[in-house]
Amino acid sequence: MDMIRFEHVTKSFGENCILDDFCLQVQEGEFLTVIGKSGCGKTTMLKLINGLLTPESGQIIVEGKDLAETGLVELRRRIGYVIQNGGIFPHMTVEKNITYVPVISGRKNRAENHRLALRLLGTVGLEEEMAGRYPSELSGGQQQRVGIARALAAEPRILLMDEPFGALDEITRQTMQDEILRLQKELKLTIVFITHDIREAMKLGDRMLVMEQGKVRQMDTPEHIRQNPADEFVRKLMKGALDADYK
Numbered sequence: 001m002d003m004i005r006f007e008h009v010t011k012s013f014g015e016n017c018i019l020d021d022f023c024l025q026v027q028e029g030e031f032l033t034v035i036g037k038s039g040c041g042k043t044t045m046l047k048l049i050n051g052l053l054t055p056e057s058g059q060i061i062v063e064g065k066d067l068a069e070t071g072l073v074e075l076r077r078r079i080g081y082v083i084q085n086g087g088i089f090p091h092m093t094v095e096k097n098i099t100y101v102p103v104i105s106g107r108k109n110r111a112e113n114h115r116l117a118l119r120l121l122g123t124v125g126l127e128e129e130m131a132g133r134y135p136s137e138l139s140g141g142q143q144q145r146v147g148i149a150r151a152l153a154a155e156p157r158i159l160l161m162d163e164p165f166g167a168l169d170e171i172t173r174q175t176m177q178d179e180i181l182r183l184q185k186e187l188k189l190t191i192v193f194i195t196h197d198i199r200e201a202m203k204l205g206d207r208m209l210v211m212e213q214g215k216v217r218q219m220d221t222p223e224h225i226r227q228n229p230a231d232e233f234v235r236k237l238m239k240g241a242l243d244a245d246y247k
């Protein structure tokens, strides 16, 4: 089943057409990585999936339902959203951050929420004693894990990740990459993951989407794209990975 589908979607800001006749299919349980130059429309595409933005024309279908007919609250419960630095609230403890979505959705039982927070800390590999800390008392990698725990709190089936590991050092980044692959398999998540790092895109993606100026330039398995780049743009992009130690 297609978990996410774009059918001839157009999105503009004023005069600027950002996505133009954009079509996309993401299958259930798939890990799709998205790569493309700054400003090509990656974040815009992601925000259309969780209803932060709406298209001018075309349809976006998530789990078989047209977004135009889906309530935002329902959508937020089904879709987790993770951005760079976790996007966590600085004035809230780790526990409050993690249980934010369940609480605003009406889940008020404190003991239950506490248990949920502790369980999710374990899921993302953090110590339980971190529940009472504030984000400023955590490292960048730990904050990023809290961001992922928060996105998982509503038990979504879809995770949208916008350059989530961009600010991390190489070692932490690799640990987080392995962690997210593990979580994806364990929770059977469908993930759309934006990155500027071609090696990250190839390592994580079942398929890779290469975007250029609001269009799908190529979408295929990393291996196939590496062997058959659609054009010069993709060839150049892949060259970085070929020059590196990707096997």
Ligand SMILES: Nc1ncnc2c1ncn2[C@@H]1O[C@H](COP(=O)(O)OP(=O)(O)OP(=O)(O)O)[C@@H](O)[C@H]1O
Pocket: 013, 018, 036, 037, 038, 039, 040, 041, 042, 043, 044, 045
């Ligand atoms: N709310 C907005 N109002 C007007 N223009 C916008 C808005 N959001 C994005 N844009 C423009 O849309 C284009 C695509 O932006 P988008 O954030 O999708 O790019 P991106 O591919 O995510 O880039 P980056 O890799 O730098 O994050 C850019 O030219 C941007 O300036």
Ligand SMILES: [Mg+2]
Pocket: 042, 043, 044, 162
């Ligand atoms: Mg972006």
